[in-house]
Amino acid sequence: MKILEKKIKEEGQVLEPDILKVDSFLNHQIDVSLFQEIGQTFQKHFSDKKINKILTIEASGIGLAVICAQNFDNCKVVFVKKAASKITDDHAYTTTIHSFTKNTDYIARVSADYLNEDDHVLILDDFLANGEAILGMYDLCQQAHATVEGIGVVIAKGFQSGMTRIKQETGLDVYALEVIEGFEKGKVILRK
Ligand code: 5GP
Structure with missing residues (x-):
């Protein structure tokens, strides 16, 4: 996505050694028109799937x-x-996820009222590093017997293990709008 590529290159801040800060459009301030284009791009990619x-x-x-x-x-x-x-929820699925940015584990949960065997799910996240968050959400879908139709992320770091792990553990490809190959002297190198 041209506009996303431009944003990452112009506004992304590389925090050594492997973090990209994108607070100006994704993680703190939200660029709504960019998000609208992102939404249309995901919809086009997954248009053959029945996602509810x-x-x-x-x-x-x-x-x-x-x-x-x-x-x-x-x-x-x-x-x-x-x-x-x-407000506890006795009827919830839980899984443990390791946070890449905080380097701690946390219990993630979703109510069984809102995820069940009738659901055809698209899993979405902002960033992909080692795949912990996505695999945690996949695990919650498995527990709920929901069908995972696809996985999408806005930015994936191709030099970390997430994409490979997700493919190995779920059999699904991750659709990433931009893939970072690495950082060089504070600049982002994107996959062509
Ligand atoms: P993973 O679970 O794939 O190891 O890490 C992905 C999660 O960590 C995302 O939900 C995102 O919030 C955060 N994250 C990981 N790496 C980065 C990064 O380089 N930049 C930003 N902004 N968030 C990241």
Whole structure:
């Protein structure tokens, strides 16, 4: 995606050694027109699938999923919760995910009321590193007997293990709008 490529190159900040900060359009401030184009691109790619639900993870995934869902017919968004809450939900699926950016484990959960065997799910996230968040969401879908129709991310780091792990563990390809090959002297090298 040309506009995304431009944003990453012009606004992305490389934080050594392997993190790209993209707060100006993806993780803090949201570029709505960019998100609309991202949503249309995901819809085109997955147009042959019958998707009734987009599953993502809080927080950055939510805005993305909501805008993307507008491009699919009758598609709801469910986001996986990370934080423990006083409002407990006995009827929930849980999985442990290792956070790449915080380097800690957390329990992710989704209510069984909002994910079940009738669901045909597109899993979406903002970034892919080692695949922990996506594989956690895949595990929640498995527990709920929902069908995973596809996996999409806005930016994948091709030099980390996520894409390979996801293919090996789920049999599914990750559709990434941009893939980072690496960083060189503070600049982002994108896959052609
Ligand atoms: P994974 O679960 O694939 O190891 O890591 C992906 C998650 O960590 C994403 O949900 C994203 O929030 C965060 N993340 C991993 N690497 C980066 C990065 O380089 N930049 C940003 N902005 N987020 C990242």
